[in-house]
Amino acid sequence: MPEAASAQPTRAPIGASEFDRDTAVTPREPGVYDIDLSAGWTIMNAVNGGYxxxxxxxxxxxxxxxxxxxxxxxxxxxxxxPGPAVVRTETVRTGRTLSTGQASLFQQDEEGREVERIRVLASYGDLDALPDDVRTAAEPPAIPPMGSASVPRTVPPRRRQLRHHRTPDAQARPVDPGMGARTAVGQGEMRAWFGLADGRDPDPFALLLAVDALPPTAFELGLSGWVPTVELTVHVRSRPAPGPLRVSVTTRNLAGGFLEEDAEVWDSENRLVAQSRQLARARL
Structure with missing residues (x-):
């Protein structure tokens, strides 16, 4: 067998990919962490919300x-x-199965004053301890197989390994006509295969990126330009299986200059592993 045919692509292990390096925080003191936000995850000079x-x-x-x-x-x-930032965390409550905390990310402005960029409230647990029982009416999105001729390839590569979005370590294969050429279809839905470009398998933190990795549904509604997130809530339902993810994002209502985006993330075993809703401002 020819060497090229038998060679297997190199897959970065969890903990050693570009995504892991760029999201790693360095403890400064208990509850306080330093990080240098990578310029590779920017959207119109602002850092991606999922990152x-x-x-x-x-x-x-x-x-x-x-x-x-x-x-x-x-x-x-x-x-x-992009650049230096500090994350300050606070433990709100700890219990046997869940713990709750809050965190804020700060940066300095041009005059050296500390500015809060993002504030989160979260509950953490052990995904491996959850029961296996699933009762759902949800179904995976209908997406052609990766590599299918029916999957458009109209989006030019951008920085480094970028396929359709300004996140360098992510690939997404678009399946909706509006995703590539920004042709308004009017149904307010984006669907795509999603995976890290270096082959790293998904984990719960990659799911936090995946829910905000597709182009805004505003593009599919005929709008263009930056769609800044106001609030984003993510529910992680299960630890994802190895392999690519399928992501579906829908908008049902654009009013008053704001729209909602509801995202579902499905793993390679057809499990709904994450859900999210965000409110974003649409530049009309």
Whole structure:
């Protein structure tokens, strides 16, 4: 067999990928962490909200007695910029199965004053201790297989390994016509395969990125430009299985200059592993 045909692609292990390096926080003192926000995760010069959520999620995982995010709600107060930042955490409550904490990320402005960028409240537990019983009416989104000719490839590569969005370590294969050419279809839905470009398998923190990794549904509604997140809540339902994720994001109502985005993330075993809702401002 030719060497090229038998070679297997290299897969970065969890803990050793670009995503892990860029979301790693350094303890300064109990409950306080330093990080240098990577410029590779920017959207129109502002840092991606899912990446920021993963950063704060890692800080809380270190600060709390439980390591897995179950629910995390974030309010985005001011736009984060690449560069140094500090995360301050506080333990609100600890219990046998759940612990709750809050965290804020701060940066300095041009005059050296500390500015709060994002504040989160989260509950953590042990995903591996959850019961296996599932009763659901939810179904995975209908997405053609990866590599299918029916999956458009109209989006040009951007920085480094970027496929459709300004997150360098992520790939998404779009399946909705509006995702590539920004042609308004009017149904307010985005669907895509999602995976880290270096082959790293997903974990709960990658799910925090995945819910905010697709282009805004506003593009599919005929709008363009930045769609800043005001609030984002993520529910992590299960530890994802290895392999690519399927992500579906829908908007049912755009009114008053704001829209909601409801996201579902499904793993390679057809399990609904994360859900989210965010409120975002639409620039009309």
């Amino acid at each position: 920021l959520l993963a950063v704060l999620g890692r800080a809380l995982a270190d600060a709390l007695p439980h390591s897995d995010p179950f629910t995390i709600s974030a309010h985005y107060l001011t736009a984060s910029r």
